[in-house]
Structure formats: structure tokens, C-alpha cells
Amino acid sequence: ERLDDRDRETVEKRDRLLGPSYRLFYDQPFHPVSAQGVWLHDAEGRRFLDAYNNVPSVGHCHTRVIEAVTKQMSILNTHTRYLSDGVLDFAERLLDLFPSALDRVMFTCTGSEANDLAIRVAKSATGGSGIIITRLAYHGVTETIAGLSPSLGSGVPPGRDVFAVDAPLDPRQGGDVAAAFALGVEGALAEMRRQGVRPAALLVDTIFSSDGIFSDPPGFLAPAVQLFREAGGLFIADEVQAGFGRTGDRFWGFQRHELTPDIVTMGKPMGNGYPVAAMVSRRDLLDDFGKKSRYFNTFGGSNVAMAAATAVLDIIRDEGLVENARTTGDHLRNGLIALSQSHPIIGSVRGAGLFIGVELLRGGAFDRPASQETAAVVNGLRERNILISASGPNANVLKIRPPLPFGIAEADLLLSTLDSVLQTIPVA
């Protein structure tokens, strides 16, 4: 199947109008025109199984979100410099989902802004500037946060006083995951001391999405976080990817690690597509910050944003989506492990709930990433109307991250289709 004339024109127009910073997925670009639940549709009426998108977390075009947003939009949509019950009701509901020490929330529109604010708070509270991130982190697009996002590529300069540590080990590599990660943080702290830099923040995506998806063993983050705190820094959990029930065990990714962060950021799935994001922290940190600096985000915490976010929390609860992420996720992972018996290219199956990474390796060796094969699998699935992507430093980790209502039938369709695609991949 080749690019039809209409899509070729769309691609050319896109290049002309949006420029080369915008990258498309797939050899054969995908052009959806509508969506519902876990399905996307193209103009020819074909349907595509969405095993990738985490923003429409409660399902594409969920009626309750649409109704909440349109209703609020027709009543009132203004900002946080007027009194509003909606923002306070939502703040209470959101904070109830956190350990009691995390008792305050500030609203933004994007995950990037939430991380940017978190870094400002951490620098202000610690008086330090040193920030630790992982080797292939992604945290967003502002200048500060792009400098903390090496996955944007070597053309993006790292920020000042930014120290990158290795991503966690895969447990199958045999080392002690917690000790190895803590050792990386210890090394970065030593380097900070050598350079006379005071620590401000250890910032990690709690599911390590762009690094290749690392979830196990639960608790492995705790020793590194403890070390960093003892050195005077704060731990920021970036929950933009892992948050809102996706990991299927608890509501937030950090809870897998049995620790309470100093600051938590969230976004993407929070409004099911309506832009709403937030930073949660402790009042001692935010009181200090607030004394030094005013904060106002024009659209952040607006009535409509809060209506969307409230609907999302309601739906996650009423439809048992955390539970579904766990059961469907377990089923998928077990199916993938079973597939690895007949497809030795499947070197490791990682992840939690409906955030799954499948590392493809040649000869089962972690130093022989099957990068081309991974691209072939992603494109092969797309040709068979299933959407996933890839991540990791060698782009050899299948990234499976569907909307949370993904059911057993859809998981089985993904598994059987992956089985047939893998049969077309030559064994290296």
C-alpha cells in the first residue's frame, strides 16, 4: 500500500506550512478523521486499534467529558483570579489521591509548564541549581525543560548544571536495579560537588517512557531518592506518562516505589484531550515560593479545564479503569511472554498496567538492539490497522500504551496480529 495522492499532498502542505520540526509516525503516515473509545477511523471508514495514545485515557471522545466541557463552556469559562468552586472542588478531589504530605496544587495547561514550575520551586526552595535527569529523558518543551530532555536530540543543548544518569537496568540483565540506579545518582552528586554545584532536583518520569520503559522491581527508585535528599535536593516525580491509573496498581507511578515525592507533575491524560496539567507539592515548599513570586497561568485552572479534569476522575472511578489497566495489562504481558517462546527476538517484556515495553534484541543480547526489526514491527502493525510506537535509546522497545478502556478482546487482537507480523521479520 502506498501513500495515496491526497495524503501525499497533505504531507507536502504540512512540510511547507509547519516545517521540519514536526515529525510524522510510520512509513505510511496515518490520517485519522474520527475516533471513539479505543478506535480511530480514517476517511475510508477503516478502523484502527489505538494501542498507543495515552491522552484520550478514558477513551476517545468520551461522552461524559464532552458533556462536561460543552456544558461548562456554555455557562462560564474564566480564570483563577476570580473565586470559583470548581477549581477548589477539583483540587480537593485530586489531593485526596496523594499521600497527605502533598497537600497543595497549582494548575498549568501542559506538562512542560508543570515541570518548568516544579524546577523553579525546587531551585527556590533548595537554593541549589543542580538537576539530575536520566540519559534519554523527555520532560517537555520550554527552554529550561528542553535542556532537561536529551531525547530531543544532540541539537538541543543541555541546560546548565544538568547531570544525566543511566536509565535503570532491565532486571533480566542480572544486576541490582536499585543499587545501580542509586550508584548513578551518587556519581552525579559527586560531580556536582566537584563543580561546586548545589543539588536542586532529581527529576524522573516514574515509568521511564523515553528511556525504554522501566518499572521493576517495584521500589527500585527509593534508595536513589533517599541519597539525593540527604544531599539537600528535592525529588520531582514526573507523572505526565505514568499517572492517572495507567500503571494499574495505584493511581501514580511513584507509588510503585513506596515513596512520597517532594513535587509531582502531571498532564497528558488529565483532561482526556482538553489541555490541563498540574503540579502538586507540600505547603512548606509552596508557601516559600509564593512569598517570593506571584503565579498566574491564564488558562490553567479555568472552569472548563476543571470540568474536563473532574469528568476524567469520575470516569476512571465509575468505569473501574485502574482495575482494567491491571487486568488487561497483565493479560497482555502474559501473552507477550508467551509469544517470546516462538519469537526469540522478544528479549524482554517490561511495564505495569497498560504501559508496556517490549525490548527486541538480536540473539537475546542487550547489547544487540533489534532497531530495524522494531521499526518493521511498528510499521507492520500499522499496515494491519494497529497503532503502537517505539522508544529507548536504540528505538528497539515496542511502546504499547493504549487508552485505559482497552479490553481483553483488543489485547488478543494485538497479540495475534503481533504474532503474524513477527513471522514476517527475518531472524538475525
Ligand code: PMP
Ligand atoms: N513529561 C513527560 C514524561 C512527557 O512524556 C511529556 C510529553 N510527552 C511531558 C512531560 C510534556 O508534556 P506536554 O507535552 O504537555 O508539555
